[in-house]
Amino acid sequence: MNPISHTFGAYWQDFLHLTGKASLCFAEADWQGLQQLSRARFERHDDIVGQLVASLNGSLLDWPALKTDFVESLKDHPARELALTFFNSVYARLQPGMPRPFNGRELAKVATRPYLRLPMQGNLTDVMQRVLESASLPLPIRYLANQATKLAQALKPALNPHDYPLHLDLLTEPFYRNKGCYLVGCLNTDQMAVPFAIAFLQKDGALKVDALLLQRDHLSVLFGFARSDFLSLSPAPSAQIAFLETLMPHKPHSELYNALGYYKHGKTLLVTELEDALARKGRFITAPGIPGLVMMVFTLEGQDLVFKVIRDQFGDSKKVTPQQVVERYHLVQRHDRVGRMADTQEFIDLRLPLAHFDQAPLQELLATCAGRARIEGDMLHLSHCFTERRMTPMNLALKERSGECKAILREYGHALKDIATAGIFPGDMLFKNFGVTRHGRVIFYDYDELCPLGDVTFRAIPKSEYEQDMLSAEPWYPVNEGDVFPEEFRHFLCARQDAAEVLGQEFAELFTPDFWLKAQENAKKGQLEDFFPYPQALRFPG
Template sequence: MNLSRTIAKKILKGFNKHFRIFTEITSGAQARFESADWKADRLASRHRIEFYDSRVKETVNYLKENYDTRPETFDQDCWKKVKGHFILLLQNHQQPELAETFFNSVFCRIFPIEFYTNLNIFLRSSVATEYIDSEVPTYEAYYPANTSFFRAIKLILNHSPLSIPFENCHRDCRHMAKSICKYMKNDNRNADLNFQFQVINALFYRNKAAYIVGKAINGHNEYPFAIPLLNNEKGGIYTDALLIGEDSVSRLFSFSYAYFMVEHPVPSAIVSFLQRLMPQRKKEALYSSIGLHKQGKTDFYRGFLHHLDYSDDDLILAPGIPGMVMSVFTLASYPYVFKLIRDYFAPPKEISRQQVEEKYQLVKRHDRVGRMADTLEFSEVLLPLNRFTEDLLKDLESTCKSSIQVVENHKGVKQLKIKHMYIERRMQPLNMALEEAERKGQFDEIERLILSFGDAIKELCAANIFPGDLLYKNFGVTRLRRVVFYDYDEIVYLTDCNFRKIPAPRNSQELMAAEPWYSVGPNDVFPEEFARFLLGNDYIKAAFMKYHADLLDANFWIQKQENIKNGIFEDVFPYPQKYRLQREVSDQ
């Protein structure tokens, strides 16, 4: 067989194995949900993230063992043909865009950056994914005019493949019908001739919920919706809420949540449907949200390179207080920040580069409960040197010298090669948001931000996460005014901490001493001390004490630790309590 075709087939075989295992783990979400096995669900989510790199490594090792893959003997003509054969193999493939990304991963693990051209890898996709055939339709349509409004809602709720019954389906249908009518009445709409519901032909599983996702179409208007189904852990399920509107549904797909498990043979069809529901969510974010974060990374990079070609603003140091561990820069016209680990950390930081990288991996694998920003990790990135401001270059050269190198491309254009960096959504630092609100006299906004700040800490606790450094500068505010944690160098598992009350001084000498009069272990945390650096502002203090005074009490934290140790997984809902539907006491 032709050498280039053999290599192409081997790479595709590696991808097919990856996607088969990915699908097997994803398909198990239904059984885990039905049995309320939340511990297994978290474990499966973590494993699914790790399997991609394992399959890439397997394929790379095979190619290195069986073919000459030394960079110094790189055969341009051969690899150009490998890519050509790979494209032909994708003609009837149902996940061609994912296979292209797998091809890129394999190639980039073998060869250095100077070979990363569109001749050898897929800098641009070679396939269209709009109309890929599938035995499983992307969505089902329901027409109230053909069945009745109530009957259409019942069909939607019972369309799912779940084998456990609703605890009270009639009640849930009634709640749905009432909420939909109320929403459409507020929008001054009656049912038009084309009134219909379109529902994605797969459930979206995450944490303790399974979501029905779709949209209502009425006239020229479309209304995205999501229906969270919860397990009552007594052999039944129930609808917990009805989320209607782009913002409500978009929040479910935020970059701060863990990835959904969605089983469908054509992921591009699911992403396309979701993008029509949420036009503000880019394709890369939606791929990531359904667990295909490597594809999200690919689409992000393609979009970023395109943006660089069609913009001329400079990369600048990110606004806010500079971090001790990361140098952070941004492009004003692009809503992301770029983070490089500094070469050294000034005291009192006592952490290594490897430990910082491990912290970021922890966040990637862990349940982020809507309160930790997802990151994209890149290696060997080339950016045009002339887009960096002088101040930014000076900062990078003085603090991140081991991570950067000035090189020239084949056209003689100077570029900055970045060996390793993280990319996150850009948010307004919480400290700046609070300062802005006070400056404008927006004291209600201060209260909302502090309420969300405390909620973020409590929800992270429920996921066994202690942020370590609670300073406001380490939290950001999203477009939907939600507070999210994004500085991970001091993050630890909550159960690894030793929360203590400060012992009372035994005499006046201890009270007046410059140093603590009590012993302090390496994992000791004294919640009473939080007030010293969090509550210096009267407006902030009033809001904090109103909603979150319990965060200053060691007993609060100790109780959270006990819950986790006893296998109690607290409910953390990705939607406000006011959206939750009423259940009769007899059903609970």
């Protein structure tokens, strides 16, 4: 048997096994277990590829024959696109620098229909009750008829009374993440399609409907790049993704695959999307914003993507090594990002066409990132880089969107609290290290000083015995490595008047050690807080 197809088959069964355990974790309120499943899935691909590569290394492999046999052996596999990416991963490690065998365009969508189609018969309450009864939910719904009525009442205003109802399409397998469980579907009439997501919480061993999401933007945030992946069983990933694409047509395929935990195939599709953008004559330019001391950042015109390359030398204020920077980006990849930290993709040996580079970013890369960037023929070879979703740097958004400043600052305050509640200390909290999305959310994206809360000692500034101490440029008290004084945050976060009003008053607790010490203690206990990926106004009372 082809060793690559055999190993992929075992990997896929393991992936399904881990995903299938999510419903039990949710039913038992094992929130730590859910997070561990997500991390295990993330790490399993590289672990298994590494083991296979080690066993094949040194063998004389007939790659054309292996490729042909691989395609034939998996032609009816429900996750065939993931299999092709798996082959790419093995090939890249054994044949570094060679073009990838599969580019992500080879696969036609699987014909499997991943959803259940329910006729729109009876009133809306009856329809929503059939939805709740048809799904593969992990627990019974307490007061089911009452919950169906709530959903119908929330859905009714979104429908035009003159439209003729046709049918409702429902993905019957729930999506699990954190403390939430979600059903996703689409209600169709002769005039419109209404995408929806029903959010459930576990309460005393039963399910409670918490919210109904009806706007595409709300679904887009639910499946957003700043959140951890969902665990959801699927008969065929490509069919499930195709359905989600109809609900969120503006979201890239790569991002949807990432949202379901298929990170490696998301990466394959990201490269394909990049190639498509280059075919449209897009150019690589320096990313807007203040240049980073640790990373050189550039972007591709027409693509919501930035490339981050570690510089050879850092600014004097940065007490961090390149290896520590990489470790911190890895930490975020495996951590619960709670909707406030951007997802990243790591690339080894990425080659980009020189003809598409403006001179400024190219010269800066060659001058400051020579250890990771070099010219090879007509390509720029990046031995290592990260990519992230492009956002408007917060410092620029505050300049360009004068009417939105207080809303942005308020979002920033919530972002700091959410990140702390997730057990992370951002380190460098300057506005330039946060981005503003098209939905107005503030997301952290600069991780070179990030660390777990447990690595930090939060202290209050000791009172001075002498008045002249207050005028000294140096602290009059001992400062140890890892010491952080939250009172000092106010000096650089509240310099603007509007920031002083919003952050200094509404989020004053951020400038006290007590807030951070409490978050630190909760993180130490493994306490998982509630993070709702939808507006509070959408939550049902009770």
